[in-house]
Amino acid sequence: xxxxxxxxxxxxxxxxxxxxxxxxxxxxxxxxxxxxxxxxxxxxxxxxxxxxxxxxxxxxxxxxxxxxxxxxxxxxxxxxxxxxxxxxxxx
Numbered sequence: 001x002x003x004x005x006x007x008x009x010x011x012x013x014x015x016x017x018x019x020x021x022x023x024x025x026x027x028x029x030x031x032x033x034x035x036x037x038x039x040x041x042x043x044x045x046x047x048x049x050x051x052x053x054x055x056x057x058x059x060x061x062x063x064x065x066x067x068x069x070x071x072x073x074x075x076x077x078x079x080x081x082x083x084x085x086x087x088x089x090x091x
Contacts, residue, residue, distance in 0.1 A: 017050075025054055 020039060028034045031051075038047040053059060 020050070021054060025051065031055065 020042070024037055024039050025034055028037055034051050034055075035048055038044050042050075
């Protein structure tokens with residue numbers, strides 16, 4: 001039970017961080033604007049640390065590499081709510 005809970009929290013945290021980055025960090029193009037426009041519910045101290053983290057060259061390189069990899073990935077999930085086991089059985 002605890003493992004399932006922790007996995008769920010990890011996914012939600014990842015989604016939240018992605019939403020913050022897309023809604024606030026990417027919206028502003030200058031470093032000063034990025035530091036200034038702190039989202040509601042996030043302290044300025046925490047926001048400044050996040051901006052620092054996202055501006056690090058290692059993080060930027062990893063982000064660009066992952067973006068490139070996602071573009072190359074052409075296989076899409078198309079089974080919907082039907083389990084793969086049913087597709088295999090029908091063949």
